[in-house]
Amino acid sequence: MADDSNAKTMTIICTKGTLDWAYPPFILATTAAAMGLDVNMFFTFYGLNLLQKKLDLKISSLGNPGMKMPMMGMHMSMPNIVSTIPGVDAAATKMMKNLIKSKGVASIEELREMAVEAEVKMVACQMTLDLFEYTPDDLIDGPELGGAATYIEMAAKSDINLYM
Amino acid sequence: MSEHTLDARGLNCPLPILKAKKALKAVPTGEILEILSTDPGSVADFGAFCNQTGNELVSSNQDGDVYKFEIRHTA
Numbered sequence: 321m322a323d324d325s326n327a328k329t330m331t332i333i334c335t336k337g338t339l340d341w342a343y344p345p346f347i348l349a350t351t352a353a354a355m356g357l358d359v360n361m362f363f364t365f366y367g368l369n370l371l372q373k374k375l376d377l378k379i380s381s382l383g384n385p386g387m388k389m390p391m392m393g394m395h396m397s398m399p400n401i402v403s404t405i406p407g408v409d410a411a412a413t414k415m416m417k418n419l420i421k422s423k424g425v426a427s428i429e430e431l432r433e434m435a436v437e438a439e440v441k442m443v444a445c446q447m448t449l450d451l452f453e454y455t456p457d458d459l460i461d462g463p464e465l466g467g468a469a470t471y472i473e474m475a476a477k478s479d480i481n482l483y484m
Numbered sequence: 485m486s487e488h489t490l491d492a493r494g495l496n497c498p499l500p501i502l503k504a505k506k507a508l509k510a511v512p513t514g515e516i517l518e519i520l521s522t523d524p525g526s527v528a529d530f531g532a533f534c535n536q537t538g539n540e541l542v543s544s545n546q547d548g549d550v551y552k553f554e555i556r557h558t559a
Contacts, residue, residue, distance in 0.1 A: 351498040354505035355536040424496040424523075434502055
């Protein structure tokens with residue numbers, strides 16, 4: 321795709337595997353593709369979660385004072401001591417998913433599907449697969465495997481390079 | 485009314501843009517796609533989308549809570 325056009329190109333290194341941090345890379349990748357850019361995503365460490373066949377993404381309010389949820393007309397962050405109580409993260413995840421739905425925000429599954437449709441090229445980090453004992457069978461169809469050099473080669477000729 | 489319409493009301497960023505891109509594919513070159521949106525961010529975003537892709541933003545209007553865009557498929 322990148323070879324046959326003068327299209328601008330973008331790469332994103334995706335390093336995070338939580339529900340909230342899954343959004344920026346997929347939103348920007350799909351939007352850039354819609355705007356005619358060739359997009360490459362490189363998934364490493366916890367970012368590899370985003371390529372799992374069955375997504376099971378969660379958020380945690382622990383150590384995250386920036387996460388203020390709208391509640392009863394206010395915005396409330398969770399004290400760390402509350403975040404550590406079993407079930408609190410699950411509840412926060414559920415609350416976030418409800419918010420996502422009610423505000424017309426796409427699900428990560430939906431955005432990922434649109435990225436695949438838009439021919440966003442995805443590369444899964446081979447070392448991360450080895451490290452966390454995953455196999456390509458754990459991932460959706462499509463991503464290629466590669467390492468640091470693969471990413472650097474893409475980035476060296478890309479107009480926009482982002483780390484998330 | 486354009487004969488090509490995309491109802492993106494209730495959808496949030498970046499869905500109006502993604503759906504518009506998809507819908508434009510079905511619009512013959514030179515014809516206009518009309519888009520309805522309730523996302524206030526879509527005003528700036530459709531301008532940026534058209535600047536980047538070369539499609540022509542023919543009009544951008546607000547009627548109450550609804551934003552209406554007309555994009556001519558030129559690119």
